[in-house]
Amino acid sequence: xxxxxxxxxxxxxxxxxxxTINCTYTATGYPSLFWxxxxxxxxxxxxxxxxxxxxxxSNKGFEATYRKETTSFHLEKGSVQVSDSAVYFCAxxxxxxxxxxxxxxxxxxSVSS
Amino acid sequence: xxxxxxxxxxxxxxxxxxxxxxxxxDMNHNSMYWYRQDPGMGLRLIYYSASEGTTDKGEVPNGxxxxxxxxxxxxxRLESAAPSQTSVYFCASTLxxxxxxxxxxxxxxQLSVL
Numbered sequence: 001x002x003x004x005x006x007x008x009x010x011x012x013x014x015x016x017x018x019x020t021i022n023c024t025y026t027a028t029g030y031p032s033l034f035w036x037x038x039x040x041x042x043x044x045x046x047x048x049x050x051x052x053x054x055x056x057x058s059n060k061g062f063e064a065t066y067r068k069e070t071t072s073f074h075l076e077k078g079s080v081q082v083s084d085s086a087v088y089f090c091a092x093x094x095x096x097x098x099x100x101x102x103x104x105x106x107x108x109x110s111v112s113s
Numbered sequence: 114x115x116x117x118x119x120x121x122x123x124x125x126x127x128x129x130x131x132x133x134x135x136x137x138x139d140m141n142h143n144s145m146y147w148y149r150q151d152p153g154m155g156l157r158l159i160y161y162s163a164s165e166g167t168t169d170k171g172e173v174p175n176g177x178x179x180x181x182x183x184x185x186x187x188x189x190r191l192e193s194a195a196p197s198q199t200s201v202y203f204c205a206s207t208l209x210x211x212x213x214x215x216x217x218x219x220x221x222x223q224l225s226v227l
Binding site for chain 1: 117146171216218219
């Protein structure tokens with residue numbers, strides 16, 4: 001079946017450090033890929049997405065590239081801020097309309113000043 | 114815009130009690146979902162409704178029932194709560210019909226079953 005595997009956290013960084021959170025997936029066909037972010041006490045919100053191979057999603061300084069050959073969608077940011085502290089979820093939808101998102105287990109990022 | 118509204122925000126139940134979690138969206142979305150979030154487990158899909166009048170089981174449906182009351186509302190019912198159902202529950206919605214769409218989430222219901 002379809003699944004998403006994320007690197008385990010927590011990830012602890014100093015402000016302005018480089019961030020990578022690894023995500024790999026298993027899916028039949030051509031899924032769409034997403035990164036969601038959850039700030040403390042809130043629901044999830046979409047951070048970025050990519051819908052086909054080699055697409056790059058970007059938002060708020062975060063980027064992720066859909067790599068079909070390695071089945072990966074790693075999240076990166078060149079210089080993190082304290083306000084980026086949150087839980088990050090990689091997710092996919094299969095190629096049938098109306099199917100639900102499948103989430104990874106989430107990676108907690110903590111950024112200190 | 115309210116978006117996705119969940120009630121209640123917090124609930125404590127005793128084992129065997131029943132309750133219904135309410136969810137409503139005002140975005141005219143077709144598809145609605147219930148997830149539970151547990152430490153180290155991420156989000157797991159309980160049930161979803163791809164469109165009004167349809168519901169389908171997700172990954173962890175046991176112990177739950179759902180009702181798509183109308184296009185706006187999608188409720189989750191625990192008939193006989195168990196401690197294993199202690200979790201944070203999220204309702205979500207999307208316009209539906211396409212796999213590229215983003216989900217809009219409610220702010221969650223924190224449920225404790227003693």
